[in-house]
Amino acid sequence: MKIQTCEHCKKSYSIIAAAETLGQQQFIKHQKRTRQTIFWSRILLFAAFLALWQIASELGWIDKFYFSSPSEIGALFIHDIKDKSLLNHIGITLFESGISFLLIILFSLLIATFFWFYPSLGKLFEPFLIVLNSLPKSALAPLIIVWLGTGLRTIILCGMSVGIFGCILNLYQSFSQTDPERLKLIETLGGTKMQAFTKVVFPGNIPTFISLSKVNIGLALVGVIIGEFLAGRRGLGYLIIYGSQVFTCDFL
Amino acid sequence: MQGNPSNKSFLRLEHVSFSYYSVLGEVSVLSDIHFHVEKGSFVALVGPSGCGKSTILSLISGLLKPVGGYITFYSDDFNAPKVGYMLQHDHLLEWRDVYHNILLGLEIQKTKTPENLALVDELLEKYKLSDTKNKKPSALSGGMRQRIALIRTLATRPDLLLLDEPFSALDYQTRLRISADVRDIIKSEQKTAILVTHDISEAVSMADVVILLTKPPCSIKDIIPIEFERNGISRDEVRTSKLFQEYFDQIWREMQDENTDM
Numbered sequence: 001m002k003i004q005t006c007e008h009c010k011k012s013y014s015i016i017a018a019a020e021t022l023g024q025q026q027f028i029k030h031q032k033r034t035r036q037t038i039f040w041s042r043i044l045l046f047a048a049f050l051a052l053w054q055i056a057s058e059l060g061w062i063d064k065f066y067f068s069s070p071s072e073i074g075a076l077f078i079h080d081i082k083d084k085s086l087l088n089h090i091g092i093t094l095f096e097s098g099i100s101f102l103l104i105i106l107f108s109l110l111i112a113t114f115f116w117f118y119p120s121l122g123k124l125f126e127p128f129l130i131v132l133n134s135l136p137k138s139a140l141a142p143l144i145i146v147w148l149g150t151g152l153r154t155i156i157l158c159g160m161s162v163g164i165f166g167c168i169l170n171l172y173q174s175f176s177q178t179d180p181e182r183l184k185l186i187e188t189l190g191g192t193k194m195q196a197f198t199k200v201v202f203p204g205n206i207p208t209f210i211s212l213s214k215v216n217i218g219l220a221l222v223g224v225i226i227g228e229f230l231a232g233r234r235g236l237g238y239l240i241i242y243g244s245q246v247f248t249c250d251f252l
Numbered sequence: 253m254q255g256n257p258s259n260k261s262f263l264r265l266e267h268v269s270f271s272y273y274s275v276l277g278e279v280s281v282l283s284d285i286h287f288h289v290e291k292g293s294f295v296a297l298v299g300p301s302g303c304g305k306s307t308i309l310s311l312i313s314g315l316l317k318p319v320g321g322y323i324t325f326y327s328d329d330f331n332a333p334k335v336g337y338m339l340q341h342d343h344l345l346e347w348r349d350v351y352h353n354i355l356l357g358l359e360i361q362k363t364k365t366p367e368n369l370a371l372v373d374e375l376l377e378k379y380k381l382s383d384t385k386n387k388k389p390s391a392l393s394g395g396m397r398q399r400i401a402l403i404r405t406l407a408t409r410p411d412l413l414l415l416d417e418p419f420s421a422l423d424y425q426t427r428l429r430i431s432a433d434v435r436d437i438i439k440s441e442q443k444t445a446i447l448v449t450h451d452i453s454e455a456v457s458m459a460d461v462v463i464l465l466t467k468p469p470c471s472i473k474d475i476i477p478i479e480f481e482r483n484g485i486s487r488d489e490v491r492t493s494k495l496f497q498e499y500f501d502q503i504w505r506e507m508q509d510e511n512t513d514m
Contacts, residue, residue: 184315188336189337189357190361
């Protein structure tokens, strides 16, 4: 009963806290103020940076040609949004990143699961994966172009190549670090290895899985942009290369 | 106990031995373990830590195979008896609520029948844990968690319960209370149980028979029947009784002999 009320108060803790003593109220107020101060300071800092940049380029402290200025970037951004070219490129890049991300997750999950079921296979492939993971992946991109040409497939494969090896390694490692006592529990209940996986290993690693996913969304984007640098005719990576080749630094 | 098995015999270990193999060579863990367990009795295995007590349980449950000797179950029908295990930690899965943690064993054994589900409800009701049903294990105290773990084991209707130091992760106060609770639950469900512990007082307070083991390679040093009821001592008075102290001292002395032998 005691615990029940306690759980209840956890759920509606802000309401109860509001009805708490004066000291509690002040504590909450203080915390809120600290959070707000930090939030507004961040915005202020960013604005100050932009303002300094703008002033520096206006007054000629830095060369406008190389460093551009926030106002020009803003104007160009609005212009490109209006003629939809930028949105189009962003859309393509996001689409490609999304596909490579999903493929990374799918393949990592399959392969890591497979390795967990057959640990000797896992041991066999681990050193190779470590080598592949530490390769500079952008060096792979030209090779992929040679193999697959300069299409969507190449870019997606580039996107995958950055994250996938690390993802497999991490997932396999966290699978195999499952508490052996828990596996023993399943064993004592008469469970099979498959049941150990579905009841304990996989659900127990969902937090790892989510954090790996977060990292890999970013990595897929990096990989896709590298792919577009080299093989794209559309997308953000292509735009960046284009911008640097024609020296439009405001564009970058 | 050690002599001829009576017709109430449930489990018999005959000259069981076991060794682990490692790179450094063969390590003999058990040698000539020989005892039998009567149906419905509560046996405690006590011995110095690292003497292979848990190994005996693994052998009985069939997780490990003995290197020598025989392990025989006696049952009324020809079905192999079902063994339930209770480990040192409760290992409740934090992503399941209490109820679904209890169902884990039934799910694995694919026996989620209406009767078994009713048994779960009955056990929860009986041991006053019904209101924890939809909670996450993290909201429970250590003692409650261990009782939930016991119900998870009981839900699979085991014929034999193996308790592998199930209280060692609890603090002393909780330990006294929960060990008494668990004993009551096991006795009222009329289960046969084997408890492994290094805590002499725990063994004496819970068991009907204490089997004292030697240092590794572990063999049986002594078998001591614990008879409080026969001497007119009720369960509540056990820990404060003079007899308790006598048993404790006897076991303590024998374990000390063991240490000086080294």
